[in-house]
Amino acid sequence: MRTLSLTQQLDHWARNLTPFAITVALVFLGVVPLPMPDFGAIAPALALISVYYWAIFRPDLLPAVAVFAVGLLEDVLDGGALGTRALVLLAVYGLVAVQRRRLIGRSFLALWGGFFLVGSLAIVVEWVILFTLHWQAINPVPALFQLFVTAALYPCLAWLLTRVHGAVLRQD
Amino acid sequence: MRTWLRRFAVVLLLAASVTLIGLSRIGSPWVESTRTFVVDLVTPALAALSRPIDAVSDWFDGLYQLTDVRSENQRLRQKISSQRQWEHRARQLEAENRTLRKLLVMTPKGAPPRVTARVIADPGHTFVRSVLINAGTQAGLRKGLAAVNDEGLVGRVTHVGARSARVLLLTDLNSRIPVLVERSRDRAILAGDNTGLPRLIYLPVGVTPEAGDRIVTSGHGGVFPAGLAVGVVVSLSSRGARVQARVKPYVNWNRLEFLRIIDHPIRGIIPATQAAGRGRKAKAK
Numbered sequence: 371m372r373t374l375s376l377t378q379q380l381d382h383w384a385r386n387l388t389p390f391a392i393t394v395a396l397v398f399l400g401v402v403p404l405p406m407p408d409f410g411a412i413a414p415a416l417a418l419i420s421v422y423y424w425a426i427f428r429p430d431l432l433p434a435v436a437v438f439a440v441g442l443l444e445d446v447l448d449g450g451a452l453g454t455r456a457l458v459l460l461a462v463y464g465l466v467a468v469q470r471r472r473l474i475g476r477s478f479l480a481l482w483g484g485f486f487l488v489g490s491l492a493i494v495v496e497w498v499i500l501f502t503l504h505w506q507a508i509n510p511v512p513a514l515f516q517l518f519v520t521a522a523l524y525p526c527l528a529w530l531l532t533r534v535h536g537a538v539l540r541q542d
Numbered sequence: 543m544r545t546w547l548r549r550f551a552v553v554l555l556l557a558a559s560v561t562l563i564g565l566s567r568i569g570s571p572w573v574e575s576t577r578t579f580v581v582d583l584v585t586p587a588l589a590a591l592s593r594p595i596d597a598v599s600d601w602f603d604g605l606y607q608l609t610d611v612r613s614e615n616q617r618l619r620q621k622i623s624s625q626r627q628w629e630h631r632a633r634q635l636e637a638e639n640r641t642l643r644k645l646l647v648m649t650p651k652g653a654p655p656r657v658t659a660r661v662i663a664d665p666g667h668t669f670v671r672s673v674l675i676n677a678g679t680q681a682g683l684r685k686g687l688a689a690v691n692d693e694g695l696v697g698r699v700t701h702v703g704a705r706s707a708r709v710l711l712l713t714d715l716n717s718r719i720p721v722l723v724e725r726s727r728d729r730a731i732l733a734g735d736n737t738g739l740p741r742l743i744y745l746p747v748g749v750t751p752e753a754g755d756r757i758v759t760s761g762h763g764g765v766f767p768a769g770l771a772v773g774v775v776v777s778l779s780s781r782g783a784r785v786q787a788r789v790k791p792y793v794n795w796n797r798l799e800f801l802r803i804i805d806h807p808i809r810g811i812i813p814a815t816q817a818a819g820r821g822r823k824a825k826a827k
Binding site (some may be wrong): 398399400401402403404413433434435437438441442443444445446447448449451452453454456457460461462463467499500503504508509520 | 551552553556559560561563565566573577584587591592599653661662664665672691706708710716735736799
């Protein structure tokens with residue numbers, strides 16, 4: 371096997387970092403304040419879409435540690451108890467990992483539906499965590515709205531991610 | 543073997559997450575200082591990201607306003623004339639207040655120093671309501687200061703880094719603010735519950751606020767300066783013997799761009815010697 375030159379190694383390394391970098395970028399994009407009516411309550415969970423996508427197609431490039439780091443970053447930025455989003459994203463990642471064989475050959479609609487299910491799980495997990503922490507039942511309706519908005523954005527973002535996947539990662 | 547290891551990693555990290563949640567819950571200072579450190583690190587990136595978005599939204603605002611100029615002008619003219627009357631009245635009251643304070647030999651109320659900061663991140667999390675601003679200890683901020691904007695009280699500074707700070711909005715689950723019903727001067731606590739309408743709790747028994755009552759900060763506990771506009775009572779419901787009132791805050795949560803952080807003169811418990819000294823001086827008069 372020929373040894374790769376430094377530039378080739380760097381290139382390889384940069385490409386492999388792309389899924390993680392994209393997910394982190396989406397976390398940042400998700401917290402930028404947008405002056406839309408009641409935006410705060412329904413800001414889409416873009417990073418969740420990215421985690422779902424890469425967990426299905428390239429889990430080797432977005433390992434559990436990376437998902438954990440993304441979750442921690444979300445927690446740091448949104449002020450929730452550190453570890454909440456990490457737990458939610460890991461639960462999603464774990465579920466997808468287990469069901470991956472079933473998801474990998476499926477049509478786009480099936481994946482979209484899968485995302486919806488996975489998103490619902492995320493809401494439930496988060497609600498349970500908050501209930502345990504605060505001993506108060508929080509109204510889950512805003513979270514449901516958020517799920518709908520996120521699911522509505524899924525096709526667009528998934529298309530983008532597929533483009534990136536094809537352009538950046540399939541060259542080996 | 544590989545997949546087994548990966549799955550094991552997930553479980554391990556899940557356990558780590560639970561531990562972190564537990565640590566956060568018990569308020570471990572290590573957790574908070576790490577969080578503040580990371581936020582400080584990413585603040586420049588967040589500030590840079592939000593600037594173009596603000597510029598674009600301002601541009602769109604300008605566009606919308608162009609379509610509405612004439613009626614907006616009319617509305618604004620009417621508002622100015624009614625505001626002028628209020629301004630006149632306010633000046634009268636201010637002068638009267640000053641005279642009365644002099645008569646009672648009360649300490650003068652200076653305008654508290656303030657810091658203006660920009661909101662750089664609004665996580666829009668459905669379950670936690672806080673925003674990040676781009677001012678920290680370097681700008682003179684401390685934990686516990688009140689954050690307001692032109693409309694009213696926004697929330698309270700909970701964590702401060704070198705260049706960033708987190709403001710817990712008054713609608714958040716954890717927010718508790720001592721307030722007054724302006725009309726009747728009844729004390730209560732404004733408790734957020736992650737909805738848009740925080741509740742008034744701990745109202746004195748038998749007291750019922752009316753819809754339309756203005757709610758302001760009471761200044762009790764040295765938490766906030768007194769008299770900051772908070773909101774308006776909008777709905778009343780009875781829960782057995784107690785009446786539950788919900789308050790609609792004056793602040794428009796979709797338009798949080800610049801916040802003013804007010805520096806409160808009371809810095810905690812006054813040392814005993816200082817208080818005694820003041821007492822002696824008063825007696826000498």
